[in-house]
Each structure stands twice: as structure tokens, then as C-alpha cells.
Amino acid sequence: MTIWPRHDLSRQTLVINGAASSIGMATARRAGLAGARCVLVDETAYRLDALAAEITHTGGQAITAQLRNNNTQDFAHIAELADRHFGGFDTWVNDPGWASFGPLLDIDTDRHRELFERNLWSAVNGSLVAGEYLSRSGIQNGTIVNIGSVISAQDAPIQGMYSVSKQALISFTRALQLEFDAAGTPLNSILIDPASIISTGPSTFGLGRYFQARTDRNDPADRIARVLLRHVCHANQHSRRTQPSAHADLDRPAPATR
Template structure:
């Protein structure tokens, strides 16, 4: 069956992880282009403030407080979309968290919590969206990472979760082809992005967490996501370093391992951690640190 995707201004788009970073940048861009939006995250107050801002711009949006690691709560996101707008045209699984620390140091509890959000959140979102996308046609977009194919030290469990996201996404795409479902399935793999991601991470190290440079603007990832909402794409790598690092991982893995090992000392600022706990378990709200913001510390500008 042919897959037909609507223009953005004719779409109802669901975005998880919409309270900050890539998710919020995607929501802002979709709002500017006239989409109707269903925004999900754990941060209810932050989402409500975003929806109010959109309403002032004439944009229809609804906020749903949900932990994507809990399947019943993800089902409520889909129900809210159908109740308000009657359909879902694109579903974006963006919610994600990380942990900075050596694999042998990170607790099993923290590792499982990370997988609940990063992997099971994608599974839960995909399965909640599929009945509606199959019925009307549409796009399922899962946000992975360049470490869906490469790796990075001090974020080993994050890398593992993004590998799992790729495996699930690829398998789901094949299964939907078997049934000729009118659903486009895209994996988006960005390089390091200037978002509050490091500040949301739990931090086992003794210094403030960072992402290695160069970092791209979250608007570039948002643009790639919305392109996948209107054009059938299998996989999209965003940023030159995503292409370089994934190609090296496949073509010259020993060199790629050496290059990755050099990233350990580029994942911090020379200052004590601001908040070791991050948002792994507890969502922050607007006005508290990086919440409600698209950009992070970047090369060292303040949040």
C-alpha cells in the first residue's frame, strides 16, 4: 500500500519529550508551520506553559503529563490526541535521558530506569501510535543517535539503549512491510546537539557533564524530523559528525574505538556538578534549571 504523508499544516503531530531540547524545538517548528500538536512529557507545568504560548499564537495544542516508560500512560497520550483531534498523522518518540559514569559504576536501578525511558518509551509510543497510523496512514519517527551505531564512553548504557532503539525500529519497519501498512518508519540519528541533555542526565562523575564539540543546533534535528513527517525516509543522520562516526564504526571499528576513547575527557566542564541526580527519576519544571528550554550550555554559554 502506498504511503501518503500530509503537509505539516494539515497534520496532528504527537511529540514525546516535548518539554525541552529536541522535542521542544520540534514542537516550536511544527507550531510555526501550522500543525496541531499533542505534547507529552513528565513536566506538566512546563507543558501547560508551552500550550498557553502556542494558544496566543493561534496554534491548537494539548498537553499530556506522562512517563513514557509506563505503557498505560503512553496509551493516554494517544487517547488525548484522538479525543481532541480525532486522528494522529505523525508520532515522534523523542523522550530520552542519560547517565554519565563508567558502566561498572552505574547501578542496575539507574540502568534499568534509563532503558525504561529510552528504549521502552520508544516501544510503548510506537505500539500506541500504530493502530491510528495504520488506519489513516502516517509517519512514526523514532529519535535515536549517532550512538545507535557508534559508542561513547561514560555514556555506555545510553549507547546501548540507542542501539536497542535502532534494532526495534528496523524490525518494526520490516514487519509493517509484511502487512503493507501505510506507515513510514524513520530513525533519526543526530550527532551531539546543544540541548539541556547533559543537565538532565544523572552524573556519577565529579565534574559538570557536557557533550563533546562540535554541537549542532536543535533546530537542525527538528527540521529533519519534520522532513520525515512529510517525506518517507528510512534513516536520517543529522550533522556531519554523525555521518563520520557511524561510517568509522562500520568501516574501521578499531580506529573508531580509539577515537571514541578520546571523548571521555571532552564530556565535562572544569567545575563541580550542579545537580548529580538530574531528571532521571524526577522531572524538573519550568524555571528550574534547563526545563522548558531548547538549548543547553553549548560550548560554554549559560543556560
């Protein structure tokens, strides 16, 4: 399989929101292996230091930051951290998220709100801060990536509120790109729609059970990370909106549409 040339990512700094598990962790590992500079962000801090050490060992650079409130002030601090340590960033990836399983009427309303806070508002607040920073910095072809879901555009019983949160994220991501285009701002707003994977994060099902982490580098999260980074490289070079799917053929060039 053809791999992106090392220099494509080694020239970049990525902020990865949701780096402590799943797709975010796999993306950080692959970016670090390619020599990228990574700002690892998550509410769960205990995995970040080990991941940063792993990235440094494989040739990348990494710093960590723990989210506390998931608000714009939190993310503005992270943007300042990236600026202070690495001179800014080129790409901002949002992959926070919980999955909920169960009938809508059986899950407590506070759980629904908590899911929306993590799946939607963390990505929205991160995107707004990233967009403002990239616009102000004059960075050409900077990219914001949001992680959707294979059920983003489907009605999903038993995963109803999760599906709703991801549908909202689709609309936000597309609206942000349209506003970039209308303003003549050379930035990209990308949505990745992955299939279901095993996650290391908590679920809102029942009392909040945890799934065991997958460590196999060929797992679905790693495959999605490969697709994500390839589309990031393409977008950063061509300043075009992409709407890739995690099911995309890994050996094909990244699609670009206007």
C-alpha cells in the same frame, strides 16, 4: 533556504513524546509555527503549559498530557486524547531520553535500568500504541519517528549504557518498518540520528545534574527539528521508509529507501 510549504504541516496532528525539552520542544515549536496541531507529552509537566501557550500564540494548536508510568496504558490514554481533541493524529514523535556519563561499573544498576526505561521503553511503548492506532484508523502514510543518537552504532566508553539503549532503538525501529512492509501496512517507521546537543533534561551522571536550556532558535536541537519535520512531510506523502541523519543537508530532498 527553502522551507516546507505551510500546508504540509498545517494539515497534520503530531504527538510529541518528550516535548518538554531539547529536540522534542524544538520540534513542537516549529510544527506549531507551521500551523500544526500538537499533543505535547512529557514526564516533566511544568514546561508543557508554557509551550502550549507559545504554540497557540504562533498560530498552531496544542494540548498537553503528563506521562506517569511510561507504559502502554499511559500512551493509549494519549492516543485517545488526540482522537478526542483533534480527531486522531498523523505523526508520533518519540524523543524521551537521558544521557549517562561515567564508567559502566561506577553507575548504579538501578540508574542503568532507569535510563533504559526512558531511552528505550518509552519510545517502544509509544511506537506500539501509535502503530496500533494508525493501523486501526486506516490512516495512509502515518509516521512514527524515534530519536537515536550519533553514537547509536558505536561502542562508546563513558556513555556505554546510553549507546546500548540507542542501538536497541535502531533495531526496534527497523524491525517495526519491516513488519509494516510485510503486512502491507502503509505506515513509516523513521529513525533520526542527531549529534550531541545541550539538553534541558536530567542526566544520570553523578547525583543527576541538570544542563542549562539553550534558547537560541538556531541551536542544534532546532536544526535537528527542521530535518525531522522535513522527513516527516516526505514520508507522509510518499509512504516510504526513511533512515535520515541529523547531519543531512537541509536543502536536499529527504532520502527514501526500501
